[in-house]
Amino acid sequence: xxxxxxxxxxxxxxxxxxxxxxxxxxxxxxxxxxxxxxxxxxxxxxxxxxxxxxxxxxxxxxxxxxxxxxxxxxxxxxxxxxxxxxxxxxxxxxxxxxxxxxxxxxxxxxxxxxxxxxxxxxxxxxxxxxxxxxxxxxxxxxxxxxxxxxxxxxxxxxxxxxxxxxxxxxxxxxxxxxxxxxxxxxxxxxxxxxxxxxxxxxxxxxxxxxxxxxxxxxxxxxxxxxxxxxxxxxxxxxxxxxxxxxxxxxxxxxxxxxxxxxxxxxxxxxxxxxxxxxxxxxxxxxxxxxxxxxxxxxxxxxxxxxxxxxxxxxxxxxxxxxxxxxxxxxxxxxxxxxxxxxxxxxxxxxxxxxxxxxxxxxxxxxxxxxxxxxxxxxxxxxxxxxxxxxxxxxxxxxxxxxxxxxxxxxxxx
Ligand code: GDP
Numbered sequence: 001x002x003x004x005x006x007x008x009x010x011x012x013x014x015x016x017x018x019x020x021x022x023x024x025x026x027x028x029x030x031x032x033x034x035x036x037x038x039x040x041x042x043x044x045x046x047x048x049x050x051x052x053x054x055x056x057x058x059x060x061x062x063x064x065x066x067x068x069x070x071x072x073x074x075x076x077x078x079x080x081x082x083x084x085x086x087x088x089x090x091x092x093x094x095x096x097x098x099x100x101x102x103x104x105x106x107x108x109x110x111x112x113x114x115x116x117x118x119x120x121x122x123x124x125x126x127x128x129x130x131x132x133x134x135x136x137x138x139x140x141x142x143x144x145x146x147x148x149x150x151x152x153x154x155x156x157x158x159x160x161x162x163x164x165x166x167x168x169x170x171x172x173x174x175x176x177x178x179x180x181x182x183x184x185x186x187x188x189x190x191x192x193x194x195x196x197x198x199x200x201x202x203x204x205x206x207x208x209x210x211x212x213x214x215x216x217x218x219x220x221x222x223x224x225x226x227x228x229x230x231x232x233x234x235x236x237x238x239x240x241x242x243x244x245x246x247x248x249x250x251x252x253x254x255x256x257x258x259x260x261x262x263x264x265x266x267x268x269x270x271x272x273x274x275x276x277x278x279x280x281x282x283x284x285x286x287x288x289x290x291x292x293x294x295x296x297x298x299x300x301x302x303x304x305x306x307x308x309x310x311x312x313x314x315x316x317x318x319x320x321x322x323x324x325x326x327x328x329x330x331x332x333x334x335x336x337x338x339x340x341x342x343x344x345x346x347x348x349x350x351x352x353x354x355x356x357x358x359x360x361x362x363x364x365x366x367x368x369x370x371x372x373x374x375x376x377x378x379x380x381x382x383x384x385x386x387x388x389x390x391x392x393x394x395x396x397x398x399x400x401x402x403x404x405x406x407x408x409x410x411x412x413x
Contacts, residue, residue, distance in 0.1 A: 012112035023053025028188035031077035
């Protein structure tokens with residue numbers, strides 16, 4: 001097993017080649033069960049057809065419906081560099097809800113556009129979703145280059161249209177690649193013989209160049225306090241979410257900003273513990289008697305720090321049947337922090353199924369609507385933007401039950 005894995009989505013207008021690209025990625029990375037591949041080849045041959053990758057995906061999906069083998073909601077393949085998971089996006093509503101609430105999470109996206117047809121309405125809508133999610137690792141592929149005679153001029157035309165539109169919604173694709181999903185051009189293999197004018201990476205090389213968001217061990221340390229036990233000494237228990245915490249480390253407690261040192265790391269039935277790594281739940285005792293509380297985030301003072309603020313701009317997905325009305329107070333919950341907050345402004349409201357903007361400077365948010373809002377918390381909270389760190393960049397709003405899930409786009413305004 002490779003130690004990191006990257007999850008991504010493929011979006012685009014219907015018939016622009018999403019299934020074909022998925023099939024091709026699996027085929028070129030030898031990720032298909034050999035017996036399945038043979039079966040599909042046999043079927044295609046008997047129908048007098050070329051091997052169709054889109055057909056392959058339909059076939060696998062049918063099997064899934066019968067409860068057998070491959071799960072097409074999550075498709076796996078790997079390169080020499082890492083493992084990949086393609087997350088299937090069944091529809092806008094589910095996709096937005098799942099992404100914002102964290103039940104499935106893409107770290108990158110491929111936006112596919114047919115070279116003949118060019119940018120269509122759905123291409124724009126899907127791109128818009130990527131913008132709402134603040135996805136900053138995007139590959140645009142101009143597909144079916146074989147149908148336009150691998151013409152560079154046509155590629156440049158579609159590319160310009162697409163990049164112009166994307167810049168309006170603050171997305172700048174890391175790569176724009178001419179491909180033929182059907183022929184396998186510039187997916188895993190280069191196609192220099194018929195597109196010698198393109199000298200950028202293949203789709204797989206471009207994916208490999210992306211970063212996974214949660215390579216946790218060597219990143220700045222984040223210890224999230226869950227509780228504080230008061231025996232003869234005060235032990236703050238919590239989880240090392242990232243990095244490593246060591247005995248003797250100088251630490252800063254947020255939001256208070258107080259600095260002290262780690263006197264000891266306490267683990268049940270273990271003595272002389274010197275460090276705890278990401279993923280571990282543990283207890284710490286500090287040298288100075290500080291008032292540490294549930295919700296606090298402990299960091300190293302010399303490293304890149306999260307923000308302490310009471311003002312957050314976020315995109316929220318409203319899940320409750322009851323609409324949110326401006327003026328209502330709700331509980332903001334992020335990591336182990338819980339604080340009452342007000343929604344100061346509802347900048348815009350979007351219908352998650354049509355992706356149409358239905359309100360500006362609005363007064364309420366209804367069920368299944370996505371809104372760009374400004375929140376003010378009654379006490380400062382310790383947060384990061386979603387694109388920087390999911391743990392402190394994602395929150396829920398609600399009281400007893402969850403009313404909305406949100407991701408943080410901007411801090412301090
Ligand atoms: P989806 O709706 O986006 O999943 O699109 P499909 O993958 O089902 O593709 C739609 C049609 O376009 C199918 O008939 C494919 O065979 C065809 N297609 C997809 N990619 C290519 C390509 O690179 N070249 C050509 N010529 N046809 C393609």
